[in-house]
Amino acid sequence: MAMATAAVASVRLATTNALPRATQRSRDNEACSALNSAFFKNSIPSSSRSSRKNLKTLNDGSRKGICVRVKASTSDMVKEKALPADGQLISRHEGLDLYEDMILGRAFEDMCAQMYYRGKMFGFVHLYNGQEAVSTGFIKGLKKADYVCSTYRDHVHALSKGVPARQVMSELFGKATGCCRGQGGSMHMFSKEHNVLGGFAFIGEGIPVATGAAFTTKYRREVLKDDSADEVTIAFFGDGTCNNGQFFECLNMAALWKLPIVFVVENNLWAIGMSHYRATSVPEIWKKGPAFGMPGIHVDGMDVLKVREVAKEAIARARRGDGPTLVECETYRFRGHSLADPDELRKPAEKAHYAARDPIAALKNYLLENRLATEKELSAIEETINELIEDAVEFAEASPLPPHSQLLENVFADPKGFGIGPDGRYRCEGPGFTAGTAQV
């Protein structure tokens, strides 16, 4: 695996605000292209490098469905980052941490599929298999107070952020012990405690919400004079969303006001059955960052160590107050768009190509090759996680369904909003109101 010995080139992104805007932009451009060149030059496994030429000729936007790798331009600002003294990109502890998180995500999603086909969960369920490196790589670099905002493919984001598997599973089963009391479901995972801001069913909807959370951080620093306010917000969304107005509008506002946010594109090349190349005039999403005044980074989203490096830089940049970053992660979902998707449009060759780059297998190889962990330890982690998932399922099974009285409880934060009834009392004051009717 090339990443073990790759020199990770990292560029010190412009930190001074005194630079005139043009200089700032050009530095950002250089930063972004440098990072691009670093990750591409050094990280492509040789097997796929040779097939890249073949892949490129197929990039005619037709229904071939094979991805094309984007070659970024190099920059003379590339600096080599010295590897740590022991030559490792990651410590043993960190490595096991990452591994456990990715295994958790994978095992949880596999269990979701099982439970769905057994009729325990319903509706639209969108699984994250294959994309674990993005969630783990970014969210494990956050503090508890930092915010995560996601889409309908949000189970693993919630888990990585720290929401207990029991709560997520219960929510999927629609039980009262779910993180949203069973009221949200698969596409609406929220956690106030762990600062997970959702969970949104419409694409693009969560990006402004994430921008708002970042705005709050800036407001608290500058208006409320709270110097401890340095929370970073990460907005996750897909390639399909990048053609939506809310994406561009928020890139503009975040860069304009230098909000502490990282926009992470999980480009898995498919929006249900719409290939990214059939929907997008300029498929390189990372290029759109500099157009709005922020660095645009393209990273191999199947490689958790690379994602983690980029995440560290982007999160640090936001926390310093230097503004947003757009990171495009090239990734892939091993399953269909949702459990209802027959997934007939994607070519087997493409699926095989990415299956060979399974992020969990890649990390496992890395840990073993660099003697950071033994087979036994990794198996033990897998065992623990399997037990955790089993426990989550049992907990969800045993949990009660929400009672009728829960129906109206959370419609309004202040239930006076239901109004004044004919008898002169607020309707919410009547006994048993929450099991009744909201209509007048």
Place this chain on the structure above:
Amino acid sequence: MESTALLQKVTAGMAFRGTPASLLSSSSASSHVARIKLGSRSVIRAVSRLSGLTVKATHLNAYGFGTMPHNSTALKTVNKAVAVKTETGSTATAQQGHELLLFEALREGLEEEMERDPTVCVIGEDVGHYGGSYKVTKGMAEKFGDLRLLDTPIAENSFTGMAIGAAMTGLRPIVEGMNMGFLLLAFNQIANNCGMLHYTSGGQFTIPIVIRGPGGVGKQLGAEHSQRLESYFQSVPGLQMVACSTPYNAKGLMKAAIRSENPVILFEHVLLYNLKERIPDEEYVLCLEEAELVRPGQDITILTYSRMRHHVLQAVKTLVSKGYDPEVIDIRSLKPFDLFAIGNSVKKTHKVLIVEECMRTGGIGASLRAAIMENFFDELDAPIGCLSSQDVPTPYAGPLEDLTVVQPPQIVFAVEQLCKH
């Protein structure tokens, strides 16, 4: 119940509708009427058959009631005070309080709340340096800074969503739509997130946001700038909607909306910004869910809101001179309805006319009619009248524009028709 006693009660009740003196029983016309609650119309029909009473009428309508010829002399004798009632919404006397225009009242309320709570901020187009396109936030950016009066790019859906995210994480933003109609672009965020996020998060996140802006039909502003969004938003669960109509209630509702933990949409009207009124000096906050009794009366309940309140009051002058005594209620809270105030009025007058500016189809009046019918059917003596704007895109031409909106003569006519019941 003996038929004589019943007859007394019934005819005494009929006296309020201008019954010729010859039909009155010995109970005087001024006696208090004990309303026969159940099926009053059918009882009266039965009673009139029993007692051989013939109702002097031009024709009987579908309910068996005579359509009484309106006898203004008879009405005057039983009338309560005919004098024009002062607006009970305004509590200040000529000596106290201070006079200002409605947009200044909004600004006062806004400023007071922003001083009181540093997490209150305004987000919208041209709210900062420009001072608001209707001057509601004039001078505030100098005082509070550019972050608290945030000038946004033209991206309603995104900056409304941004305000929602800010509200979820601890701020109390007020989103200004430069014109309410522009908020159609923010419908995604308002319906999906503003209204529903508190619920889908299981109550974990509150969204104490205020969305406000001028709407309604102005002076030849064209179709797209003359929209009324209250009918579109009323179906969104989790939202409260209020409409202000005077400087007094504008300031009070603004403050109440900011302090509320619920997302509130505050509808202002383009043509009302320059209304002048004297309001109290001391601080006051109005109740978001309550309606406002503008003019007490006996003959008919007129329910209205926003600009139509003023059209109604204009019509009331004519009606009073013609001998009617309408009760005017400014419902203020478009969602939820104040059923207590409305119900009390219906129980008094038994006739309702709704006068609104939104479209007839699916409008506030449509919902209000249904609510009154469901809750107070037995109190009604007549079908609920509803005057709404025409289902027409507001034309630019002046005469056509006037035709789309309810005008005072139409209100007078409708009251006259309803009072014949």
